[in-house]
Amino acid sequence: MRIFSTDHKVIGKQYIGLALFSVLFGMVLSLIMRFHLVHPDTKVKLFGLLWPDGAPGGQMTPELYLSLMTMHGTIMVFFVLTTAPQSGFGNYFLPLQIGAHDMAFPVLNMLSFWTTALSLLTLLAALIVEGGAPLSGWTAYPPLSGLGKITGPGQGLGQDLWILSIALFCVASLMAAINFIVTVIELRAPDMGYFDMPLTCWGWFVTALISLFAFAVLLAGGILLMLDRNAGTSFFIPGGLIVNDQIQTRSGGSPVLFQHLFWFFGHPEVYIAILPGMGLISTILSVFSGKKVFGYKAMAIALLAIGGLGFVVWGHHMFISGMSPYSSIAFSVLTLAVGVPSAVKTFNWLATLWGGRLRFTAAMHFALGFVSLFITGGITGLILGQPGLDIYFHDTYFVVAHFHLIMGVAAIFAIFAGLHYWFPKMYGRFLHEGLGKLHFYLTFVGVYAVFVPLHFAGFVGNPRRFPDFKEYEFLKSVMPLHIGVTHAAYFLAAAQLIFLFNYFWSQRRGAVAPTNPWGATTREWRDD
Amino acid sequence: MAIAILIAALAGATLALFFQPRWWFPDAISAHAKDYDAQLLFTLWVVGSIFVLAQGLLVWVIFRYRDRGQAPSVNCGSTKLELLWTSVTAVVFLALAFAGQGIWAGVHLKNSDPSALRVEVMAKQFAWSYRYSGADGAFGRVDIRQIDDAGGNPFGIDSKDPKGADDLTAPILRVPAGRPVELLLKSRDVIHNFFVRELRLKQDVVPGMTIPLHFTADKPGAYEVPCSELCGLGHHQMRSALVVMAPDAFEDWLLEARQKVVLP
Numbered sequence: 001m002r003i004f005s006t007d008h009k010v011i012g013k014q015y016i017g018l019a020l021f022s023v024l025f026g027m028v029l030s031l032i033m034r035f036h037l038v039h040p041d042t043k044v045k046l047f048g049l050l051w052p053d054g055a056p057g058g059q060m061t062p063e064l065y066l067s068l069m070t071m072h073g074t075i076m077v078f079f080v081l082t083t084a085p086q087s088g089f090g091n092y093f094l095p096l097q098i099g100a101h102d103m104a105f106p107v108l109n110m111l112s113f114w115t116t117a118l119s120l121l122t123l124l125a126a127l128i129v130e131g132g133a134p135l136s137g138w139t140a141y142p143p144l145s146g147l148g149k150i151t152g153p154g155q156g157l158g159q160d161l162w163i164l165s166i167a168l169f170c171v172a173s174l175m176a177a178i179n180f181i182v183t184v185i186e187l188r189a190p191d192m193g194y195f196d197m198p199l200t201c202w203g204w205f206v207t208a209l210i211s212l213f214a215f216a217v218l219l220a221g222g223i224l225l226m227l228d229r230n231a232g233t234s235f236f237i238p239g240g241l242i243v244n245d246q247i248q249t250r251s252g253g254s255p256v257l258f259q260h261l262f263w264f265f266g267h268p269e270v271y272i273a274i275l276p277g278m279g280l281i282s283t284i285l286s287v288f289s290g291k292k293v294f295g296y297k298a299m300a301i302a303l304l305a306i307g308g309l310g311f312v313v314w315g316h317h318m319f320i321s322g323m324s325p326y327s328s329i330a331f332s333v334l335t336l337a338v339g340v341p342s343a344v345k346t347f348n349w350l351a352t353l354w355g356g357r358l359r360f361t362a363a364m365h366f367a368l369g370f371v372s373l374f375i376t377g378g379i380t381g382l383i384l385g386q387p388g389l390d391i392y393f394h395d396t397y398f399v400v401a402h403f404h405l406i407m408g409v410a411a412i413f414a415i416f417a418g419l420h421y422w423f424p425k426m427y428g429r430f431l432h433e434g435l436g437k438l439h440f441y442l443t444f445v446g447v448y449a450v451f452v453p454l455h456f457a458g459f460v461g462n463p464r465r466f467p468d469f470k471e472y473e474f475l476k477s478v479m480p481l482h483i484g485v486t487h488a489a490y491f492l493a494a495a496q497l498i499f500l501f502n503y504f505w506s507q508r509r510g511a512v513a514p515t516n517p518w519g520a521t522t523r524e525w526r527d528d
Numbered sequence: 529m530a531i532a533i534l535i536a537a538l539a540g541a542t543l544a545l546f547f548q549p550r551w552w553f554p555d556a557i558s559a560h561a562k563d564y565d566a567q568l569l570f571t572l573w574v575v576g577s578i579f580v581l582a583q584g585l586l587v588w589v590i591f592r593y594r595d596r597g598q599a600p601s602v603n604c605g606s607t608k609l610e611l612l613w614t615s616v617t618a619v620v621f622l623a624l625a626f627a628g629q630g631i632w633a634g635v636h637l638k639n640s641d642p643s644a645l646r647v648e649v650m651a652k653q654f655a656w657s658y659r660y661s662g663a664d665g666a667f668g669r670v671d672i673r674q675i676d677d678a679g680g681n682p683f684g685i686d687s688k689d690p691k692g693a694d695d696l697t698a699p700i701l702r703v704p705a706g707r708p709v710e711l712l713l714k715s716r717d718v719i720h721n722f723f724v725r726e727l728r729l730k731q732d733v734v735p736g737m738t739i740p741l742h743f744t745a746d747k748p749g750a751y752e753v754p755c756s757e758l759c760g761l762g763h764h765q766m767r768s769a770l771v772v773m774a775p776d777a778f779e780d781w782l783l784e785a786r787q788k789v790v791l792p
Contacts, residue, residue: 063761137758143735144718144760151653151718152760238736240672243717244653247672255719255734289593290600298610320721322734325636329629336625343617344610346582351609353589355601360594365531368590372535375582376542382575382621386628389568391635392553392728395721395756441534448538456551461725463756466764472752474554474725481551 004114006106011113012092013426018117019084020503022075023412024496029072031493034486036060038479040468053153054132065467066135067154071127073138074162076408077269078169079120084415085276086211087112087176090204093422094180096524097198099189104182108175115172123165126158134159137465139266142236142258143243146228150243163226170219173211180208189523195300198522199293202300203279206307207272213311214268221261228253259321263314270407271310275303277414278345281367284417285349287520288364289356295348302341302348309338319387320394328387335385342378346371361518362436366417369444370410376448377405380455395465398458401451409447416440416499423506424513425524431506439498446492453481453488532590539583543576557726557747557772563631564728574624635729640742641708647701648712650683651720651733654762656753657682660696662786668692672716696782696789702771704778705748713739721757724770732757745772 005011032047043058054064091109095102103109126133131153136145140162149156184205188197197205227233232250236258239251286293293299315323315331349371358364380402384390393399416439423431457478462469469475469482516525556562648659648667655677661667668691675684685692703709713722713733722741723730726749731741755766773781 061761062764066758066761066763135758135761141719141758144758241717241735242652242672242675245677254736256737291602292604294603295605295610298605298614320730321732322737322739325632328632328636332628332632333622333625336621337618339621340614340618343621344614347609347613350582350585350589353586353593355603356593357595357598357600358590358593360529360531368531368535368586371586372539372583375579375586376539379575379579379582382578382624383568383571386567386571386625386632388564388628388631388635389571391632391730392564392568392725394730441530444534445538448542452542452545456545456548459552461554461723461754463723463754463764465758468764471765471767472754474752478551 004110006102006110008091008095008102008106008109009426011109012088012090014113015083015091015116016088018113018120019080019088019415022079022083022120026072026075026080027493027496029068029075031489033065033068033072034489036065037468038483038486040470051132060467062467063135063153064132066137066465067127067133067158069465070135070137070154070162071123071133074123074166077138077273078166079116079123081273081407081411082173082269083116085280085411085418086180086204086207086272087116089200089280089418089422090180090207090276092426093524094183094201094204095187097201097522098184098187098192099523100183100187103179104187105179108179112172112176112179115168115175119165119168119172122161122168126154126161126165129157129161131156131158134162139262140225141262142225142228142255143238143241146225146236146258147243147248148229150246160226160229163222163229167219167222167226170215170222173215174219177208177211177215180204181212184208195297198279199282199296199299199303200276200279200522202303203276206303207275210268210272210275210307210310214265214272217261218265221258221265224261225258256318256321256323259318260314263317264311266317267314268307268310270403271306273407273411274414275306277370277411277418278303280414280418280421281349281370282352283520283522284363284367284421285352285371287421287518288359288361288367289353290359291352291356293348294351294354298344299348302344305341306338309334309341313338316385316387316390319390332385332387336382339378339381339385342374346375361420362431362433362440363417363420363518365437365440366413366420369440370413370417373405373410373413373447376452377402377407377410381406392461393458395463396458397454397462397464400464401454401458404454405447405451409451416443419503421518422524423510424517427507427510428513429506429510430513430517431510432502435498435502439495439502442495442498443492446488446495449488450485450492453485457481529591529594532587535583535590536587539579539587543580546572546576554726555747556728557745557749557751558728558743559746560631560634560743561726561728563634567628567631570627571624574620578620635741640710640740641744644708644710644742645703646710646712647703648683649701649714649722649733651713651715651722651755651766652682653717653760654755654766655682656699656701656766656768658698658701659683659685660698660782662694662696662789664691664694666691668695675716694786694789696785698785700769700771701753702773702778702781703745704775705772706744706746706775708742708744710740710742713741718759719757720755720759720766723754723756724751726751727770730756745770748772748774
């Protein structure tokens with residue numbers, strides 16, 4: 001296997017490897033954060049060794065906590081949820097499923113991967129430069145992110161590297177999107193119409209269309225922010241600021257403008273993470289029910305509807321941002337409208353299972369777990385989508401719980417389902433089924449135990465992005481809840497070791513798989 | 529099979545948590561907050577019903593159609609069913625969207641009462657200040673060059689403007705119970721957020737903008753105000769308080785505090 005390969009299968013595996021490294025890194029960061037939240041005064045020697053400035057004597061500073069939080073969010077959203085389901089599985093299986101020899105532009109494909117890898121290195125570099133990683137969160141709102149070191153440590157070089165990394169990621173994703181779109185349009189087998197494609201291909205196709213429009217806008221936003229920081233422009237910086245007792249000379253910009261650009265990308269990004277998973281889950285439920293997907297055409301149209309409507313709901317991230325309160329009403333109605341095709345998909349999944357003969361393989365376990373998590377995580381969108389109700393929950397742990405379940409965990413369950421399902425194709429061997437099911441059960445209990453209680457911290461009004469909860473009387477009541485969540489997080493992380501062992505052990509020692517082990521009808525199982 | 533039982537157990541546990549009283553809202557202290565709670569409870573019942581229905585169906589199909597050697601059905605679609613569940617969800621979801629507009633309109637589309645007590649709020653990394661007008665009922669002009677936190681002038685009240693001479697600044701927001709209050713929210717550096725849980729109100733405070741926010745608190749007491757928009761390393765310590773006072777006590781406090789105002 002060549003490192004610089006233009007083979008779509010190699011590139012697909014490289015993306016999956018990058019995502020695997022990233023998800024472990026991001027998970028370790030989250031464990032450190034969970035530990036600190038419940039032991040804010042405990043000195044940990046290791047922290048002091050890793051971050052002499054951020055944790056002097058092992059005592060973690062608020063700025064270190066916030067920078068780890070920024071890195072956790074950025075790594076998980078971009079380098080896990082965006083890369084594994086789309087670029088990982090998509091690169092490997094899209095050409096196989098539509099009967100193409102490779103992606104339309106193999107060299108561009110290689111360039112996409114290596115630009116993504118460079119982007120990840122750039123991001124990680126922010127951890128070791130002076131001041132550390134930025135503390136402005138994965139959303140990087142200016143002026144906090146726009147004025148440099150004066151707003152806090154990490155806001156200097158760390159924030160510049162963060163923006164550069166995101167810009168590189170945008171470029172990589174744009175190249176990948178073009179490649180996916182052209183491949184679907186041009187390289188389908190002659191006998192395959194659009195509505196003959198497996199729903200997985202529909203998922204990748206619509207995701208590529210979303211990426212093309214969304215990442216272009218994020219790239220523009222990133223460039224403008226970079227200019228504000230380094231070229232003295234003022235796109236996002238208003239006049240009359242005094243930061244850290246120093247009068248700022250710039251004027252004329254709007255902090256809210258950045259939020260519009262960011263969320264015009266940021267909301268479709270949720271669908272970039274979940275649509276490939278939706279396609280994959282449809283396939284797995286169908287294969288292991290022994291039935292065709294129920295309502296195939298409705299499912300494809302629902303994907304398109306989610307992709308389209310997904311571009312006109314970004315304002316629901318900004319109900320309390322100070323934008324016109326009238327626009328909130330429009331965004332609210334559109335937001336609940338985008339829930340409709342998601343509900344339609346759920347109904348069709350249930351109808352696919354209905355009347356089937358269900359085979360409970362490990363892949364099927366994760367697919368069924370996905371449906372359960374999709375319901376639990378998605379349904380709170382009906383609360384947050386109402387601007388009046390969002391007022392209280394905005395920026396509390398309720399939102400943290402909502403998006404981790406729907407965008408994080410559900411998408412990751414789809415990835416696990418996909419790995420179990422396609423592993424025989426990728427490595428010629430099965431992932432161990434028993435270990436896979438054990439991993440599923442522990443993980444499923446773990447994610448419910450971590451994320452469901454966090455909704456209730458939100459009910460108490462617990463703001464997110466606090467390095468500790470010591471300052472407030474009302475947060476004393478949520479500490480037992482946070483302690484429970486932290487223990488559940490340790491348990492959940494430990495359960496992932498089973499997967500890691502299974503993943504590497506099975507590549508060499510797993511049971512040898514026949515050509516079409518699951519009795520599937522899609523093309524990737526035909527070739528070879 | 530085991531997975532059906534597990535999904536049922538986890539969904540049941542999730543549901544049960546909604547009936548525990550410990551981690552819930554604090555008491556509502558305004559008419560808006562009470563309306564908010566009513567709309568939220570209504571939404572929770574709708575959402576909860578959908579949750580039970582969907583998880584229940586999932587559990588049931590897993591149980592019912594587990595592999596017992598039966599032949600799978602060949603039914604793979606029904607336009608009637610698609611239309612039915614699409615239109616039913618569309619009606620329910622959009623009805624929720626419209627039902628929720630009332631509380632939003634009450635906060636953001638309705639103007640504040642003309643008799644409202646107006647208080648300016650200034651946020652900075654990592655502190656809050658509040659400004660009341662003097663007996664003249666007008667706020668004095670500000671000049672950012674005169675901002676002096678240590679000298680007690682966090683707003684930069686311009687010493688040349690006589691209207692500002694009697695302006696009162698305070699680190700805590702005191703308001704009388706039962707009287708409408710209009711806050712004018714400003715930030716001088718990054719974005720902050722003004723949040724009072726008991727009022728069910730939360731609003732970003734954006735530099736370059738003056739954002740009005742009105743409420744009428746009707747229950748005296750002290751309520752914590754946490755900054756709720758990430759604003760830097762001291763974000764979690766950017767704490768202030770709303771003190772709702774009996775009207776007489778508030779007038780006494782205001783009178784006394786005004787006498788202590790020193791000309792900037």
